[in-house]
Amino acid sequence: MKKTILGFLLIVLLVGGVIYYNNANSTGNSTNRDVQPEMGFKAPDIQLPALTGSGIVLSQVDQPSFINFWASWCPPCQAEMPDLQRSYEAYGDKITFVSVNITAEDRESDVRKFVKDYGITFPVYLDRDGSVSDAYRIVSIPTSFILDENGMIVKKMVGPVTEKFLSEAFDQLLEKQS
Numbered sequence: 001m002k003k004t005i006l007g008f009l010l011i012v013l014l015v016g017g018v019i020y021y022n023n024a025n026s027t028g029n030s031t032n033r034d035v036q037p038e039m040g041f042k043a044p045d046i047q048l049p050a051l052t053g054s055g056i057v058l059s060q061v062d063q064p065s066f067i068n069f070w071a072s073w074c075p076p077c078q079a080e081m082p083d084l085q086r087s088y089e090a091y092g093d094k095i096t097f098v099s100v101n102i103t104a105e106d107r108e109s110d111v112r113k114f115v116k117d118y119g120i121t122f123p124v125y126l127d128r129d130g131s132v133s134d135a136y137r138i139v140s141i142p143t144s145f146i147l148d149e150n151g152m153i154v155k156k157m158v159g160p161v162t163e164k165f166l167s168e169a170f171d172q173l174l175e176k177q178s
Contacts, residue, residue: 039154042152046067048126066146
């Protein structure tokens with residue numbers, strides 16, 4: 001009886017490992033293995049509507065970008081927003097800010113209130129069905145990416161970022177671009 005249970009557990013672990021390996025090495029719906037949400041790879045495209053104003057198609061952006069995934073109910077997201085706003089004010093003309101609210105796990109009315117309460121002036125895009133956060137394999141928020149002008153991921157950060165961190169990362173990226 002013990003050997004049967006042990007054999008069953010071994011099979012479950014083996015199948016689970018195979019599934020995990022395949023998921024970890026897949027690129028979602030894309031067949032292009034050069035596109036992955038990891039450093040050194042081209043970022044998955046983003047096509048999202050904006051909370052206000054025009055939507056975005058990331059593949060049409062021709063300058064470095066900062067992508068931040070967040071939700072209004074997330075305390076670390078709330079903590080980093082003043083730093084993101086100051087960074088946008090300092091670099092918004094040289095870096096495209098793509099603030100992605102995971103609206104599939106948030107309420108649009110809460111997002112609007114959050115943007116107003118925090119005085120956010122950078123564009124906020126709505127991932128209403130969670131497809132973009134899935135493509136970027138977001139498992140914890142906030143999660144942020146810095147992309148070069150070709151859409152290649154040069155930094156990935158899980159957890160809140162600071163104005164100082166962003167300033168150093170943006171300056172380094174812009175210096176390389178010159």
